[in-house]
Amino acid sequence: MPPPDTETADLEKPMGGTSAVGVKVENLSKSFGSFDVLKGVTFDVQPGEIFVLMGPSGSGKSVLLKHVVGLELPSAGRVTIDGLDAAEPTTREKVRMALVFQAGALFNSLSVYDNLALYPREHRLAKESGIRDKVMRALQILSLEHAAQKQPSELSGGMRKRVAIARALVMEPQLMLYDEPTSELDPVMSATISEIIATLKEQYRVTSIVVSHDRELALGIANRVGILMGGKLAYLGSASALRQPQDGRIEEFLHPKIDLKNPRFKKLEN
Amino acid sequence: MNQLLRILEGIGSTVQLLLRAASYAPTLPRQFGRLIEQCYLIGYTTLPIVAILSFFIGSVLALQAGYSMQNFGAKQFIGALVGLSMARELGPVMVAILLTGRVGSAIAAELASMKVYQEVDALVTMNIPPARMLVLPRLAAVLLMMPVLTIIANLVGWFGGAIISSATSFIAIDPASYFATMRQQMEFSDVLNGLVKAEVFGFVIVLVCCNIGLNTRGGPREIGAAVTRAVVVSLILILVLDYFVTKALL
Ligand SMILES: Nc1ncnc2c1ncn2[C@@H]1O[C@H](COP(=O)(O)OP(=O)(O)OP(=O)(O)O)[C@@H](O)[C@H]1O
Ligand SMILES: [Mg+2]
Numbered sequence: 342m343p344p345p346d347t348e349t350a351d352l353e354k355p356m357g358g359t360s361a362v363g364v365k366v367e368n369l370s371k372s373f374g375s376f377d378v379l380k381g382v383t384f385d386v387q388p389g390e391i392f393v394l395m396g397p398s399g400s401g402k403s404v405l406l407k408h409v410v411g412l413e414l415p416s417a418g419r420v421t422i423d424g425l426d427a428a429e430p431t432t433r434e435k436v437r438m439a440l441v442f443q444a445g446a447l448f449n450s451l452s453v454y455d456n457l458a459l460y461p462r463e464h465r466l467a468k469e470s471g472i473r474d475k476v477m478r479a480l481q482i483l484s485l486e487h488a489a490q491k492q493p494s495e496l497s498g499g500m501r502k503r504v505a506i507a508r509a510l511v512m513e514p515q516l517m518l519y520d521e522p523t524s525e526l527d528p529v530m531s532a533t534i535s536e537i538i539a540t541l542k543e544q545y546r547v548t549s550i551v552v553s554h555d556r557e558l559a560l561g562i563a564n565r566v567g568i569l570m571g572g573k574l575a576y577l578g579s580a581s582a583l584r585q586p587q588d589g590r591i592e593e594f595l596h597p598k599i600d601l602k603n604p605r606f607k608k609l610e611n
Numbered sequence: 612m613n614q615l616l617r618i619l620e621g622i623g624s625t626v627q628l629l630l631r632a633a634s635y636a637p638t639l640p641r642q643f644g645r646l647i648e649q650c651y652l653i654g655y656t657t658l659p660i661v662a663i664l665s666f667f668i669g670s671v672l673a674l675q676a677g678y679s680m681q682n683f684g685a686k687q688f689i690g691a692l693v694g695l696s697m698a699r700e701l702g703p704v705m706v707a708i709l710l711t712g713r714v715g716s717a718i719a720a721e722l723a724s725m726k727v728y729q730e731v732d733a734l735v736t737m738n739i740p741p742a743r744m745l746v747l748p749r750l751a752a753v754l755l756m757m758p759v760l761t762i763i764a765n766l767v768g769w770f771g772g773a774i775i776s777s778a779t780s781f782i783a784i785d786p787a788s789y790f791a792t793m794r795q796q797m798e799f800s801d802v803l804n805g806l807v808k809a810e811v812f813g814f815v816i817v818l819v820c821c822n823i824g825l826n827t828r829g830g831p832r833e834i835g836a837a838v839t840r841a842v843v844v845s846l847i848l849i850l851v852l853d854y855f856v857t858k859a860l861l
Contacts, residue, residue, distance in 0.1 A: 410736045433738045440736045446729035450721075463739045465641075512737065 361388030361546035362436055362515045364409060368418035370572075371404055378404050380572035381418065386565075389546035391538060393559040393580070396569030397594065402552040403443055405569070406518050409550065410440050422516060438516040439509035443524075443552075445501040447493040453480070453504050454489040457511045479507040482537065484530075499525040506534065517541060519551045523558055531555060535562050556595065560584060568594065621844075625822045631742035632750055632818075642748050649752035653817075654759060657713045661706055665764040668701055669693055669771030677775075677782035686782055690789035691796030693772035698797065698805045702764040704853060706757065707812035711845040715820040718749060719841035722824025723834040731825065746821045750814060757813035758806045765802065769793065808856050815852060816845045 364386040371379040378401040386392040396402050407413040408420050411427045420427040422436050448456050457476040461467055467475065480486050483503040493501060502525050509517060519538070523531035539562045541547035553559060559566055560580050568576035568591060576583070576591050586592060639646065672693045680686045722745060725731050734741050773786045820841040827837045 407732075412732050412735060433736065437738075438736065440733075442729055442733060444729060446733040448730050448733070449724075449728065459739070460737050463737070463744070 360515065362423040362548055363388045363390075364392075364516065364548065364550065365421045366405070366409075366418075367421070369405070369408060369415055369420060370417040371401070371408065371413065372416045377572055382569070382572070382574055383418075384567055384574060384577055386548060386550060388548055389542055390564045391542050391549045391551065391562055393563035393566045394550060394552045394569060395554060395559060395566060395594075396575075400569045401572060402569055403520055406440060406520055406550065406552060409516075409518060410438055436516060437512065437514045438518065439512040439514040440518040441502075441505045441509045441520055441522055443520040445493075445505040447496075447501060447504055447508070449493050451493075452489070453485065453491050453493065453496070456493070456504060457508050460508070460512045475511055479510045482510065483507045483533070499527070499530070502526060503530070506537070510537070513545075515547065517547050517549045519549065519553070521552055521554065523553060523555045531558065534558070538562055570594070621822070624826060625819060628742060628746060628822045628825070629818055631740065632746040635740065635743035635747050638743055639747060639751055642744070645744070645748040646751055646755075649748045650756055652717075653710070653714050653749070653752050654756035657706075657709055657756075657760060658763065660709055660713065661760050661764050662767050664705060664709065665697070665702065665768040666771040668705060669697060669768030670775040672696055672701070672768070673772035673775040673782065674779065677779060677784075681781055687784060687788065688792055688796070689776055689782065689784055690772070690791070690793035693776075694769055694793035694797045695801055697765050697768040697772075698802045700805070700853075700857075702761050702768060703805045703809035703812060704849060706760045706764050706809055707816060707849045708846065710753075710757075710760075710813055711816055711820075711842055711849070714753075715816045715845050716838050716842050718817060718820040719824040719838045720834060722821055723827035723837035724831075726825055726827045727830060727834055741825060745825070746818075749817050749821060753813040753817045754810060757809045761806055761809040762802075765805070804860050807860065808853065811852060811856050812849050815848055819844055819848060 366382055366384050369379050369382045370377070382405065384392075394402050394405065404413060408415055409422070409427055411430065411433060414428050422432060422438070425432040425435060447453075448459065451459065454476060457479060458472050461472045461475065462469075466472070477486065477489070480489055483506060485500065485503055485507060488496065488500060488504070493504070496504065502522065506519070506522055509519075517538070522534050522538075526534065535558045538549050538551060538558075542549060542562075551558070551563070560583065563580040565578060566576065566580050566583050567574050570590065576587070583595070587595065673689055676689050676692045677686050680689065680692075722731075725745075731741050731745075734744065769790075773789045776782045776784045776789050777786055823837050823841040823844065827833050
């Protein structure tokens with residue numbers, strides 16, 4: 342975890358007056374047809390907190406994030422942001438939030454620069470020169486200056502992810518949601534992302550929910566961690582408590598042993 | 612039964628999209644750049660094929676009319692016939708069909724791919740309504756470009772008819788008398804009538820193609836399916852609307 346107040350001057354002050362927002366997930370359930378993905382998930386994220394959500398592939402982490410931004414509607418239960426129902430379209434107008442999509446979701450017809458500039462332009466947050474400064478700064482933070490004029494189709498997987506993160510940074514959100522921000526990045530860049538998330542919290546009290554399999558990131562910057570398994574939270578607690586040995590399937594999830602003599606896929610066959 | 616439900620659903624979501632886009636109309640001035648871009652895509656790129664096709668349609672009209680009218684001694688009215696058919700019916704319908712193929716399909720493909728690749732979701736989370744940024748400029752552009760395209764189609768068609776009428780031996784009507792009868796028998800309201808039709812067709816095509824694109828769900832295969840559906844629905848709507856608009860304007 343980077344010490345606060347050093348090297349954190351990199352990120353600019355948000356343009357609007359921002360106050361930290363809290364997120365409350367209450368008994369959230371979601372089914373697609375007869376397939377239950379989330380079965381009553383409850384937790385809350387304090388204003389200015391970094392909450393890391395872990396869990397096996399397919400456990401519903403991305404689906405949960407989409408509920409927070411209102412892209413999916415709950416089958417039961419609800420998500421509120423500062424008391425506002427996340428399913429209401431008006432919530433997006435009142436709370437500035439950004440989601441870094443797992444696949445990036447860059448605008449393929451726009452250059453990298455225009456991808457970043459779209460939000461401030463559409464919401465008329467600054468003059469073109471001011472927008473330019475912000476965009477270039479965000480690109481710089483993610484070592485993307487040279488890619489500003491590239492089209493998304495010309496980028497590598499990790500670059501797309503970094504552009505997606507840069508685009509979210511330019512939005513200067515109160516609530517930042519990351520869907521596996523470091524999954525395609527090299528170790529140094531992953532560390533940079535962790536530093537960015539922590540800095541946003543320290544300096545601007547940005548509330549963050551980070552979906553990640555990255556244990557370094559989780560244990561390094563998280564205030565609290567939730568582990569989603571089988572549609573429910575199998576673990577909810579502080580990051581430091583997670584360093585202690587856990588019971589059965591959580592321990593297996595966090596520290597899987599590679600067992601060549603008795604591989605897992607062989608067990609399935611019996 | 613299921614089919615009927617889907618049609619009703621489609622109508623409902625299309626009307627909703629229209630209302631949403633219309634509610635953002637005041638933002639149009641500051642989307643000027645996008646409007647110009649869409650005018651270019653809709654108008655300029657459709658123009659060559661509109662010109663070529665309307666030339667031949669005008670020519671064929673003159674040829675067929677001249678052939679069947681020579682026995683009645685009515686071939687001097689050929690200018691009026693070509694003029695009226697182009698202006699009131701064939702011009703707008705042909706432009707609408709070409710618009711579907713050239714522009715409607717492209718809109719459906721682009722918006723469907725934006726939906727499938729989560730770009731639309733990204734816009735929504737950025738609080739940039741797709742109806743405002745993606746639909747409104749296209750609707751405004753098509754309203755601006757349809758009259759232009761239709762007038763050009765009419766003019767080229769009329770000239771095609773004139774050329775063929777004077778060049779074909781069994782018709783042999785010189786352009787001066789061709790245009791004289793056209794002017795005699797036609798009124799400005801005939802042209803206006805066609806322009807109204809064209810506006811209705813163009814607007815509905817773009818709206819429907821936007822809606823089908825934005826409602827795409829699933830993977831890349833659905834993008835192709837969305838384009839097919841957009842084109843088929845547009846073509847059906849052109850012919851159905853043609854009847855009703857013609858009737859209403861009579
Ligand atoms: N639109 C949808 N329609 C039907 N099923 C869906 C839909 N979206 C997600 N699912 C299902 O919900 C489950 C959870 O998906 P989700 O994308 O949230 O997983 P995840 O935890 O993010 O996994 P990963 O770590 O691999 O990204 C999956 O089984 C998936 O098949
Ligand atoms: Mg996921």
